[in-house]
Amino acid sequence: MNSSNPTLLGVDIYAVATLLSGIAAFAVLVAIYAALTVRDPMAKRVKALNRRREQLKAGVVAPAAKRRAKLIQSRESTDRMRHFLQSLKVLQDDQVKTVQAKLLQAGIRSRDLAFAVIFARLVLPVVLGALVGYIVYGTDALDWGPLQSYGAVAGALILSYKAPDLYLKNRIQKRSAAIRKGLPDALDLLVICAEAGLTVDAAFHRVARELGRAYPELGEEFSLTAIELGFLTDRRQAFTNLASRVDLEAVKGVVTTMIQTEKYGTPLASALRTLSAEFRHERMMRAEEKAARLPAIMTVPLILFILPTLFIVILGPAACSIKDALIK
Structure with missing residues (x-):
């Protein structure tokens, strides 16, 4: 250097x-x-919905012995990752199910990618840790002390291990926020469809079609639920799948209401109208909470950036005038 x-x-x-x-x-x-x-964002979602419809149709029509072979299409790279993880005795069923649930909540429909996430947790710390360790200790590119070098290597190891989980968590949060934003409107449309005499699966289809452009994530989930309602023998399983795919307590409340309606025959429109009012009130409360936090958040930018500029603009001409007067 x-x-x-x-x-x-x-x-x-x-x-x-x-x-x-x-x-x-x-x-x-x-x-x-x-x-x-x-590109059209709905084209990929429509393709995924059609794939899910074909999978459910294959599971209903095909014999029981061939259902699993048609529903699960393993890729060669995924099989290699799974065999490698199994050879190291680091693959656990609970871990795979947890990652698969996170993938569904993040909007990723391929369950086989769970093995890729687990494989990335294992490989990324080794690769990035070795690379950063070589740069820090094996070359003279960085003239750092022992503490700084150790912190860089340790930070690279921790960050590379947490990177897949952080990516999934970020996608889940963004997707959940988008679904939460459009849920009250979707419930209002469900109320209108229910009062118009549509069935539950037809109402979900209609709401998904109406809200697909404004809230594509919510439209995709409602479309999947409508497809599963038409193919699954147990209709409650379709609502349970919706609750598992969306990491929101509000959606779980809607699913509970739908299951109780299917089981006991209670009026659907009145229950959905009450839930919609509660969700709109909750959304307003969140907006008021953000507005209440705004003065405290703006304090630091105000002190660091706005006030110095304001002082320069106000006191600058006066200071220049005083300086000119003293020089004369």
């Missing part, structure tokens, strides 16, 4: 600036590519 270049914490500032410039240029190219290749 050239010692004549300025450094910060032992890192060459010019090298970091060059790296950041390259990342910024790559980000600009990716943004241009994404803007020029805009």
Whole structure:
């Protein structure tokens, strides 16, 4: 490393600036590519729904011995990952089921990707940890002390191990927030459909079609529920699958209401109308809570950025005038 270049914490500032410039240029190219290749977001969702319909149809029509072979299509790479994990004795059924549930909540329908997530937890710390360890200890690129070097390697190991879970958690939170936003409107439409005399599966189809553009995540879940209501022998299982695919207590409340309606024959419209009012009130309470936190959140930006600029604008001309007067 050239010692004549300025450094910060032992890192060459010019090298970091060059790296950041390259990342910024790559980000600009990716943004241009994404803007020029805009795709219909519903096309992929409709394809996934059709695939689910064909899977359910194959499970109903095919003999019992062939159902599993038609419903589960294993890929060669997934099989290799599964065999590798089984050979190391690190693959547990509870762990696989937990990851599969998170994948469904994140909107990823392939259950085989659970083995890829577990495989990434095992491989990423080894690869990234070895790479960071080689850069820190095996080269002279970073002039760091023992504590800084150990922190970098330990941070790389922890971050690489948690990276798949953090990615899934982020997707689950975004998807849940999008579904929560459109749930009151969906319940209002369900009330209208129920009062119009539509069946439950037809009402779900109608709501999914009406809200598919505004709330695509919610429309996809309602479409899947409508498909499962038409194919599954136990209709309650379709509602249970909806509750397991969405990580929201509000959806679990709707599912409980639908199951009780199917079981006891209670009026569906009145129950859904009550739930819709509660969800709208809850949404308003969340908005008021965010508004109440706004002054405390804006305190630090106000002190660091707004007030110094305001002082410069207000006191700057006065300071210049005083300086000119003193010089004269």
